[in-house]
Amino acid sequence: MNDVTELSKMDIEVLARLAALPLPEGRPDVIRGPLSAWVKDANELSHKMSQARYLDLIPAAIFSHDSF
Amino acid sequence: MSSVNSELAELSVAEAGDLIAKKAVSPVELVYACLARIAVANPVVNAYISVYEEQARAVAKAAETMVVAGHHLGPLHGIPMGLKDNIGLKDQTTTAGSKVMADWVPTRDATVAARLRGNGAIFVGKTNMHEFAWGGTSDNPHYGPVRNPWNPERFPAGSSGGSGAAVAARTCAAALGTDTGGSVRLPSAVNGIVGLRPTIGRVSNFGVVPLAWSMDTVGPMTRTVEDCAIVFNAIAGHDPNDGGSVPEPVADYTADLRKGVKGLRIGVVPGYFFNHLQPPVHDAVKSALTTFEGLGATVTDVEIENIHGNISAQLTIESTEPSAYHQKWLRERPTDYGEDVRTQLEMGEMLLATHYVQAQRYRRLLRQEFMEAFKQVDVFICPTLPFTATRVGEMKVVIENGREEDMLSAIMQFTGVPSLTGLPSLNVPCGFDHEGLPVGMQIIGRPFDESTLFRMGAAFQEETDFHRQQPNL
Numbered sequence: 001m002n003d004v005t006e007l008s009k010m011d012i013e014v015l016a017r018l019a020a021l022p023l024p025e026g027r028p029d030v031i032r033g034p035l036s037a038w039v040k041d042a043n044e045l046s047h048k049m050s051q052a053r054y055l056d057l058i059p060a061a062i063f064s065h066d067s068f
Numbered sequence: 069m070s071s072v073n074s075e076l077a078e079l080s081v082a083e084a085g086d087l088i089a090k091k092a093v094s095p096v097e098l099v100y101a102c103l104a105r106i107a108v109a110n111p112v113v114n115a116y117i118s119v120y121e122e123q124a125r126a127v128a129k130a131a132e133t134m135v136v137a138g139h140h141l142g143p144l145h146g147i148p149m150g151l152k153d154n155i156g157l158k159d160q161t162t163t164a165g166s167k168v169m170a171d172w173v174p175t176r177d178a179t180v181a182a183r184l185r186g187n188g189a190i191f192v193g194k195t196n197m198h199e200f201a202w203g204g205t206s207d208n209p210h211y212g213p214v215r216n217p218w219n220p221e222r223f224p225a226g227s228s229g230g231s232g233a234a235v236a237a238r239t240c241a242a243a244l245g246t247d248t249g250g251s252v253r254l255p256s257a258v259n260g261i262v263g264l265r266p267t268i269g270r271v272s273n274f275g276v277v278p279l280a281w282s283m284d285t286v287g288p289m290t291r292t293v294e295d296c297a298i299v300f301n302a303i304a305g306h307d308p309n310d311g312g313s314v315p316e317p318v319a320d321y322t323a324d325l326r327k328g329v330k331g332l333r334i335g336v337v338p339g340y341f342f343n344h345l346q347p348p349v350h351d352a353v354k355s356a357l358t359t360f361e362g363l364g365a366t367v368t369d370v371e372i373e374n375i376h377g378n379i380s381a382q383l384t385i386e387s388t389e390p391s392a393y394h395q396k397w398l399r400e401r402p403t404d405y406g407e408d409v410r411t412q413l414e415m416g417e418m419l420l421a422t423h424y425v426q427a428q429r430y431r432r433l434l435r436q437e438f439m440e441a442f443k444q445v446d447v448f449i450c451p452t453l454p455f456t457a458t459r460v461g462e463m464k465v466v467i468e469n470g471r472e473e474d475m476l477s478a479i480m481q482f483t484g485v486p487s488l489t490g491l492p493s494l495n496v497p498c499g500f501d502h503e504g505l506p507v508g509m510q511i512i513g514r515p516f517d518e519s520t521l522f523r524m525g526a527a528f529q530e531e532t533d534f535h536r537q538q539p540n541l
Contacts, residue, residue, distance in 0.1 A: 019418065021398070022399065023414070034415060038415065041377075041380035042380055042420075042423040042427070043423075045381055046426040054429065057433055059432065060429070060488075
C-alpha cells in the first residue's frame with residue numbers, strides 16, 4: 001500500500017471539490033496538516049483490515065430489522 | 069453561602085433522597101442550596117449555559133407538597149440535577165453549545181429528561197459543553213470555556229465538561245452527559261467524579277442532538293458510584309422512539325453494590341494499558357489494582373491482538389458521521405462554528421468511504437477480541453485518560469519525554485475502546501497528582517453488565533476516600 005506522507009494544498013482543494021464543499025482562501029492550509037496525519041493512520045488501518053484473515057468481518061454498523 | 073446551605077449541597081443523591089423520603093429535608097431547601105452554590109461557583113467555572121432559578125424553585129415547592137401528601141416518587145424525588153445542553157428539554161432553549169442551534173426550543177423532552185422528570189428529579193439548569201460535543205476540552209467559543217473546579221486555570225475535559233464541573237463543584241447532586249468517544253468519562257476523570265458510558269442501546273438517545281449516531285450514548289455523572297446506579301435505574305431501558313434502543317431487560321443496578329469483589333477477575337492489556345502515561349496516572353491506577361487485589365479480586369494480563377489502531381478508527385467514525393449531520397449547515401453557516409469544530413467537520417468530509425467502512429469492520433474485530441477475552445476475566449481496568457487536567461485553551465499535551473501531542477488523539481487513548489466496541493465503562497476517581505488534580509480509572513465490562521461495574525466501583529469507594537475530597541472553590 002502506498003503511504004501518503006503529506007497532503008498538499010491542491011489535494012485538499014480536490015477533496016473539497018469532490019465533496020462539493022466550498023473552502024474559502026486559507027482553509028486548505030488549516031486542514032492540510034491534521035488531515036494528513038488522520039489519513040496516514042486511516043490507511044494503516046485499511047491495510048490491516050484488507051488482510052485475507054479478516055475478509056469475513058462485516059461492518060459493525062449494519063442494517064437491523066429490529067431498529068425499524 | 070450559609071454553612072447549612074453548603075452542607076445540603078454536598079449531600080449525595082442517596083443521602084439527600086433518604087432525607088427527603090423521611091421528610092427531614094425539603095426539596096425546596098435542597099434546590100435553594102444548589103442555586104446558592106451555582107451563584108458562587110458558576111462565575112468561576114462557567115458550568116451552566118442556562119440556570120432555571122424560578123422554575124426549579126416552583127417545581128421544588130410542588131415536590132415538597134407531594135412528599136407531605138404521602139406521594140413519594142422514589143430516590144430521585146426532589147433531587148437537583150443538571151442536563152448537558154444537547155439534551156432536549158421541552159420549551160427550554162437547547163443549544164448543543166453552538167451558535168447554529170442557539171435558538172432551538174424543543175417541543176418535547178428527550179426520553180432521558182422525561183424519565184428523570186417522572187422520577188421526581190428537578191432540573192436546575194443546562195450545562196456548558198464542547199460545541200456540538202465534537203471535542204474534549206469544553207473550551208466553548210460561544211458560551212465561554214468551562215473551567216475545572218480543582219484549579220480554574222485547568223480544563224474540565226469534555227465534551228460534557230459543564231456537567232463534570234457542575235457536579236464536582238456541588239452545584240447539583242448529579243448531571244447527565246453524553247458520551248461518543250469519551251465525553252462522560254473524560255470530564256468525570258479530570259473533575260474527580262463518577263461517570264458511566266452505558267452499553268450502546270441501553271439508554272435512549274431520542275431527543276438528544278447527535279454527534280456520531282453509531283457511537284452516541286447518554287450517561288449519568290455523580291459523586292458516588294451508588295448515585296450513578298440510582299440515576300441509571302431511572303434512565304436505562306428500551307425506548308421505541310430510538311431505533312438503536314435495545315429491548316433488553318433492565319436490572320436494579322443498586323442491587324449488587326454491597327457484594328464486594330472477592331473472586332472477580334480483572335484483565336489488563338499488556339503493552340497498552342500502562343504505556344504512554346504521565347507517572348501520577350500510572351501510579352494511581354496501579355495502586356487501585358493493588359486495592360482490588362487486597363479486596364479479593366485477581367489481576368491477569370490478557371492480550372488483545374488488535375487494540376492498536378483503535379484511535380484511528382475512533383477518529384474516522386467520530387469525524388465522518390458528524391460531517392454528514394452538519395453537511396447543510398457547514399455550507400450555509402461555516403463561520404457560525406468555532407474554529408476547531410469547523411476544521412474537524414471539514415476534515416470529516418475528506419476521509420474516504422473505504423476509510424469509514426474499514427473502521428466499522430475494525431469495530432467488529434475489536435469487539436470479537438474483547439468478547440473472547442471476557443471468557444478469562446470479568447472486567448478490564450485501565451486509566452481513563454493518560455494525563456491530568458491541562459491548561460484551559462491548550463490544544464497540545466505533553467505525556468512523556470517532553471514531546472507535544474495532539475490533544476484529540478491523546479485524550480482518546482483509552483476511552484475509544486468502549487466507544488468502538490459498545491461495551492459499558494465506568495470512571496471512578498482513584499487518586500490525585502502532585503498538583504492536587506484528580507486521576508480516574510476506567511472499568512470496562514461485558515455488554516449490559518453495568519451491575520458489575522457498579523459493584524466494583526462501590527467496593528473501591530468503600531475502601532478509599534478520593535470521592536469524598538472536594539475542590540476548594
